[in-house]
Amino acid sequence: MVSTEQATDLLSREALLLDQKMWEDWLHLYAEDAVYWAPAMVGDEDWTDDPDNDVSLIYMDRAGLEARIFRIEGGDSYATDPLPHTSHMVTNVLVHGEIDGLANVTAAWSVRSYQRVRGAITRGGLYEYGVRETADGLRIARKKIFIHDDRIVGPIDIYNI
Amino acid sequence: MVSVFDNPARSAASLIDDRPEEEIFRVNRAAFTDQAIFAREMSEIFEKGWLYLGHESQVPAHGDFIATRIGTHPVFVMRGGDGNVRCFYDACTHRGSKLTGRTSGNATTLTCRYHGWCFNADGVCTLVRGGKEAYRGGDLDRMSTDLREIAGLGSYKGFLFGCLDADVPPLDDFLGGAKPFIDLMADQAPDGLEVLRGESRYMMEANWKLQTENSTDGYHVATVHRNFATTVAYRETLSPDGDGGMAKTEASRILSLEKIGSGGYDVGNGHMINWADRGNPEAGPLWPQRDELLQRFSEGKVKWMLERGRTVTLFPNLLFNDVASTCIRVWRPIDVNLTEIETWCIAPRGEAPEARRARIRKYEDFFFPASLAVPDDVRAMEGVQTGSDALDDGWNDLALGRKTLVYGADEAARELEVTPLNSNPGREVETPFFAFWREWAARLG
Numbered sequence: 001m002v003s004t005e006q007a008t009d010l011l012s013r014e015a016l017l018l019d020q021k022m023w024e025d026w027l028h029l030y031a032e033d034a035v036y037w038a039p040a041m042v043g044d045e046d047w048t049d050d051p052d053n054d055v056s057l058i059y060m061d062r063a064g065l066e067a068r069i070f071r072i073e074g075g076d077s078y079a080t081d082p083l084p085h086t087s088h089m090v091t092n093v094l095v096h097g098e099i100d101g102l103a104n105v106t107a108a109w110s111v112r113s114y115q116r117v118r119g120a121i122t123r124g125g126l127y128e129y130g131v132r133e134t135a136d137g138l139r140i141a142r143k144k145i146f147i148h149d150d151r152i153v154g155p156i157d158i159y160n161i
Numbered sequence: 162m163v164s165v166f167d168n169p170a171r172s173a174a175s176l177i178d179d180r181p182e183e184e185i186f187r188v189n190r191a192a193f194t195d196q197a198i199f200a201r202e203m204s205e206i207f208e209k210g211w212l213y214l215g216h217e218s219q220v221p222a223h224g225d226f227i228a229t230r231i232g233t234h235p236v237f238v239m240r241g242g243d244g245n246v247r248c249f250y251d252a253c254t255h256r257g258s259k260l261t262g263r264t265s266g267n268a269t270t271l272t273c274r275y276h277g278w279c280f281n282a283d284g285v286c287t288l289v290r291g292g293k294e295a296y297r298g299g300d301l302d303r304m305s306t307d308l309r310e311i312a313g314l315g316s317y318k319g320f321l322f323g324c325l326d327a328d329v330p331p332l333d334d335f336l337g338g339a340k341p342f343i344d345l346m347a348d349q350a351p352d353g354l355e356v357l358r359g360e361s362r363y364m365m366e367a368n369w370k371l372q373t374e375n376s377t378d379g380y381h382v383a384t385v386h387r388n389f390a391t392t393v394a395y396r397e398t399l400s401p402d403g404d405g406g407m408a409k410t411e412a413s414r415i416l417s418l419e420k421i422g423s424g425g426y427d428v429g430n431g432h433m434i435n436w437a438d439r440g441n442p443e444a445g446p447l448w449p450q451r452d453e454l455l456q457r458f459s460e461g462k463v464k465w466m467l468e469r470g471r472t473v474t475l476f477p478n479l480l481f482n483d484v485a486s487t488c489i490r491v492w493r494p495i496d497v498n499l500t501e502i503e504t505w506c507i508a509p510r511g512e513a514p515e516a517r518r519a520r521i522r523k524y525e526d527f528f529f530p531a532s533l534a535v536p537d538d539v540r541a542m543e544g545v546q547t548g549s550d551a552l553d554d555g556w557n558d559l560a561l562g563r564k565t566l567v568y569g570a571d572e573a574a575r576e577l578e579v580t581p582l583n584s585n586p587g588r589e590v591e592t593p594f595f596a597f598w599r600e601w602a603a604r605l606g
Contacts, residue, residue, distance in 0.1 A: 038531060039359070040358075040359035040360055040361060040529075041359075041360050042358050042359065042360065043263060043264060043265050043266060043360075044263045044264055048358050048359040051521070052514065052517065052518045052521070053357070053358075053517060053521075054357060054358040054359045054521075055357050055358065055359030055361075055506045055521055055524060055525065056359060056521075056525060057359075057361070057525070057529055057530075057531040058525065058529075058531045059521075059522065059525060061400065063396050063399035063400040064396060066395075066396070066399055067392050067393065067395055067396035067399070067533075068392075068533075070391075070392055070395045070396075071388055071392040071533060074388060074391065074392075076387060076388040076391065077388040077533075077536070077537055078385060078388075078537045078540040078541055078544070079536035079537045079539065079540040080536070080537075117540075117543075150360070150362055151362050151363070151364060151501070152361075152362065152363040152364065152530045152531075153363070153364045154530075154536075155530060155531075155536030155539070155540070156529075156530050156531035156536075157531065157536070161531075
């Protein structure tokens, strides 16, 4: 059973690696079969819940995450050059037992992002993780990101949600 | 040098340098930055023409509504108890309070949150709270308490358009030469199209017309979206099995422009078309239905449906995009340098699960502010907005493609049996823009 302390450590580590732009180390936290999912909003209160029939803001496997790193590091994406400075604030980390053999972890998040062209952007929401215990430590098998901002200012990518 | 701070008011005509006999077409960049021009656009374009409101599939049942704006006016589209769709100004007839508190929903009775007046889904005022005690006989008749409908509401194949001015040509005439291209999307679904769940709403710190140009601009694809193409190509090397078949993205059409057919049209009334051959049409979600489509439509039309990606940009702020996936995009001006953009994925009803899944994944790849493409577009348009302030007398000379411009139809247009005002057998052209800017100048007067 994953402890709250272990889960907090994992989520804090992920946040730090993103804020330090250590993409490969960040990716290493994800399992080979990882699913990374940011549902889209439906009306004012709901989110899409069926990625096969509804549109999501992001729905990616691990190859998708790797491709995002390729996009960011290549310097060829106008929106991503220069990258903003980010600070991920992750709090209220709780472990709620297991779902499908994965520790179900929730947390609140807020990211302050600053880039000279756009200035400061802050957005926030909730995380829901499915975490797997492996011989190499904890790995993220599922990450669902609820983004509360529904009139999105600036780009959204792995580094600022 | 003339200071930007002491310019006299500029007319729209002075910002367009259109000399057909000399084959010169230029647009002054003040069109993107002038506050007085923006105010005229609101009154002459957004209050006096057909504008996209939504798709009928978004309001299937009695009481379903979607709240939106026409220009600066809040309006909502609602399905009445009689089955008819109407569009009302979103304001209580009592004291003007906005009636819808949500972007969409269902309410067979709308109750004003301020003083409690009620309206049914047909717009009829059904309750004036305390009215019998406080109003005299003729008071409520004088006020006309029923909700006010906008002047015009029209539907073309399920796409709903509204207009605040009764004195405009019928919707059918306005859509005109764009209709055969809208049909390529609408007719591919024997059971009709449906807007999928999942919204996207994002802000662009740039003038709305930059999105109009960008939507039909094939020239930026190989630069701004080179990153999209290389990123998805890289991703496909990581999971060749997982991303094969229908899910395979058409990176090739972006990277190898010279090898594929492409073109752009001015189809009149400010509408513009841009198209390019699909890199691998058999990977399109519609390909499995090819034989069935050939029984219903001409070979030329089916070729256009399946083998050519199309962007259909309708005057002034609507895009139907049928490329790797299918997208509706609307961009609504908020200020001269601020625009709100909304997109929806639209798909044939009853589509096979694997085709639907592939369509959605490709849509997410390209059309969202969290995608691999739209953020780069937004940044590019914001860069143009900022740069347009650099010169007080900066002109965009839209000569790209003049060399290959054809008046009337080209070969691809003849395959669809349409006759554009002008055609250009190449995607990297600016000549379709003449359509938009001529309509823009004519509307502003």
